[in-house]
Amino acid sequence: MLSLILLGVAALTYLFRRCILALITPGGIPGLPSYPDPIPIFGDLPRVVKSVKANHSFRIFFDGVGKDLGPIAQVKLGPGTTFVILSDYQEIESVFARHADFDRAAQTTEIFDLLIPTAQISQRTNTMWKHHRRLIGSAMSTKYLGMTVPRANEAVDELVDLFEAKIDKSEGKPWQVEGDMIAATMDVICGMAFGDSWGIVRDFAREVRSSTPKNGTLDEAIFATEMPPLAVSTIALLDSVPVQATFPRLTKLQTRLSPTYNRHRRLVFGYIDTKLAEARNRAASLGEAAVELADNTLDMMVAREMRGDTMTDAELKDEIFLYLVAGTETSAVTMSWWFKFMTNHPDVQHKLRHHLQERLPQPVTAESLSPLNAPYLEAVVQETLRLSRTAGGTTRQAKRDTVVLGHVLPKGTTVVIPSAFQTEEEGKPAWSGPPDQTTNLDGLRSGEARKVGYWAKGTGLKFDPDRWMRDGQFDANAGPSAPFGLGQRGCFGKNLALLELRLLIARLTLAFYFAPVEDRHNSMEIWETITGHPRQSFIRPERWPSAESTV
Numbered sequence: 198m199l200s201l202i203l204l205g206v207a208a209l210t211y212l213f214r215r216c217i218l219a220l221i222t223p224g225g226i227p228g229l230p231s232y233p234d235p236i237p238i239f240g241d242l243p244r245v246v247k248s249v250k251a252n253h254s255f256r257i258f259f260d261g262v263g264k265d266l267g268p269i270a271q272v273k274l275g276p277g278t279t280f281v282i283l284s285d286y287q288e289i290e291s292v293f294a295r296h297a298d299f300d301r302a303a304q305t306t307e308i309f310d311l312l313i314p315t316a317q318i319s320q321r322t323n324t325m326w327k328h329h330r331r332l333i334g335s336a337m338s339t340k341y342l343g344m345t346v347p348r349a350n351e352a353v354d355e356l357v358d359l360f361e362a363k364i365d366k367s368e369g370k371p372w373q374v375e376g377d378m379i380a381a382t383m384d385v386i387c388g389m390a391f392g393d394s395w396g397i398v399r400d401f402a403r404e405v406r407s408s409t410p411k412n413g414t415l416d417e418a419i420f421a422t423e424m425p426p427l428a429v430s431t432i433a434l435l436d437s438v439p440v441q442a443t444f445p446r447l448t449k450l451q452t453r454l455s456p457t458y459n460r461h462r463r464l465v466f467g468y469i470d471t472k473l474a475e476a477r478n479r480a481a482s483l484g485e486a487a488v489e490l491a492d493n494t495l496d497m498m499v500a501r502e503m504r505g506d507t508m509t510d511a512e513l514k515d516e517i518f519l520y521l522v523a524g525t526e527t528s529a530v531t532m533s534w535w536f537k538f539m540t541n542h543p544d545v546q547h548k549l550r551h552h553l554q555e556r557l558p559q560p561v562t563a564e565s566l567s568p569l570n571a572p573y574l575e576a577v578v579q580e581t582l583r584l585s586r587t588a589g590g591t592t593r594q595a596k597r598d599t600v601v602l603g604h605v606l607p608k609g610t611t612v613v614i615p616s617a618f619q620t621e622e623e624g625k626p627a628w629s630g631p632p633d634q635t636t637n638l639d640g641l642r643s644g645e646a647r648k649v650g651y652w653a654k655g656t657g658l659k660f661d662p663d664r665w666m667r668d669g670q671f672d673a674n675a676g677p678s679a680p681f682g683l684g685q686r687g688c689f690g691k692n693l694a695l696l697e698l699r700l701l702i703a704r705l706t707l708a709f710y711f712a713p714v715e716d717r718h719n720s721m722e723i724w725e726t727i728t729g730h731p732r733q734s735f736i737r738p739e740r741w742p743s744a745e746s747t748v
């Protein structure tokens with residue numbers, strides 16, 4: 198009897214110890230390279246938090262894991278939470294294409310679900326996501342985007358005018374350009390989403406002309422321009438997305454209760470309400486013709502509603518607001534990096550200007566900006582996207598147990614795809630771990646043979662648009678780059694973003710020479726929100742013919 202009791206006690210003790218061990222061990226996937234000595238319960242979390250705080254950047258941390266630990270590695274964030282970091286381009290392509298195995302990760306849907314719970318970005322690939330894509334997909338069609346070019350051209354005219362005003366007032370001093378680009382992309386996106394630009398850039402130009410700039414601590418010009426309340430509230434809502442929060446759920450709870458957040462929300466969603474009512478009145482008076490005549494996204498959605506293909510009002514408003522969330526900062530930040538690349542590469546500016554003078558008819562159309570008509574322009578756009586790494590990285594979550602590079606990833610595993618692969622060099626991928634981690638991966642990869650080339654050895658981190666050119670043509674498969682993600686959950690606004698970048702870069706190159714700036718204005722440091730901003734985005738434009746330009 199006693200021995201039975203002792204046996205029972207031993208069994209219970211063993212089970213108890215196993216449970217405690219399971220609780221305090223950070224978990225992880227057997228056989229995958231990971232950092233040594235994670236802290237029990239917290240795993241690598243303190244290490245991640247420290248690195249992100251020191252660098253102001255998740256991307257630097259995750260790129261670093263890929264470089265240190267190899268093409269597939271793990272970061273253990275405590276029991277049950279493991280991130281797999283995948284840096285091998287060929288396998289990344291395959292993961293993006295395996296829709297039955299992977300979906301948008303909860304880490305992404307959960308950071309947006311407070312702000313826009315029913316928008317595409319907050320959904321797994323479910324019925325609602327498919328319905329929304331069907332309803333607004335045509336907003337990204339060539340036909341619709343082509344129709345928006347005259348309106349976008351007007352927005353660029355206003356930006357050129359703003360730069361002219363700033364040149365006249367700045368006495369040759371540089372200024373930070375990101376605020377101008379946020380204003381310009383908001384004007385473009387609002388024009389497309391509501392049919393009305395907010396006219397922010399036009400107001401900026403008026404304010405610049407009627408005031409004197411201050412001198413900043415780096416001897417830069419600081420202009421007294423003010424964003425209108427709607428734009429301020431939009432930016433505040435965007436900043437409330439808990440992308441860097443250690444405990445996002447707690448941060449969301451705090452945000453939900455914040456009077457400031459709720460005030461911004463009321464203002465922006467009240468504006469969308471008014472626009473929605475106006476669009477419905479317009480559609481009612483146009484009847485059947487409303488579908489054909491719709492020239493902005495809201496009108497397009499409302500016209501379809503009349504044909505019985507409906508979203509709820511909440512869904513409609515979330516999708517429209519997603520335009521502002523996803524479409525302004527991303528394009529503005531990419532453009533801010535472009536200015537930096539230009540001030541550091543006068544040779545590229547000259548080459549691009551000559552190319553555009555030869556190729557671009559006036560007025561500019563969507564077709565004239567295409568890679569076929571202006572291949573070097575496309576090379577500059579794609580090189581800017583590759584090296585600015587605006588989105589930093591993407592994530593996917595395993596829908597079932599699945600194999601990646603020979604390792605079984607359990608259902609629910611989050612795969613992080615850092616941006617490091619975009620700088621991959623010939624025969625030497627971005628990662629360079631110890632020899633046992635850089636073994637030949639052939640036979641382990643689940644995708645088809647590689648279609649995309651490598652960047653020439655030692656050049657991955659250089660800004661060089663010519664890497665995309667083959668025999669005078671743009672080659673989309675020259676080397677690895679996926680700034681918009683890939684697959685069915687890739688960026689919805691990719692075509693719009695590309696058109697906008699092509700137009701802005703072409704028109705600004707023809708209008709100005711962006712003179713080099715001093716070293717103290719030329720830091721390449723990143724600060725990260727949802728996107729990776731250049732900490733310094735100084736420009737010193739000159740009208741053509743420029744006194745400083747040598748050509």
Ligand code: HEM
Nearest residue numbers: 318523524527528588591681682683686687688689690694
């Ligand atoms: C340079 C500009 C832009 C960049 C670099 C960019 C990048 C990205 C990336 C990396 C993703 C995630 C893709 C993935 O997980 O595979 C994404 C998603 C998305 N983007 Fe963009 N984007 C840009 C501009 C835009 C614009 C202009 C719009 C719309 C007007 C837009 C709308 C969206 C939407 C709605 C999603 C979520 C799609 C979904 O969840 O199915 N983006 N973008």
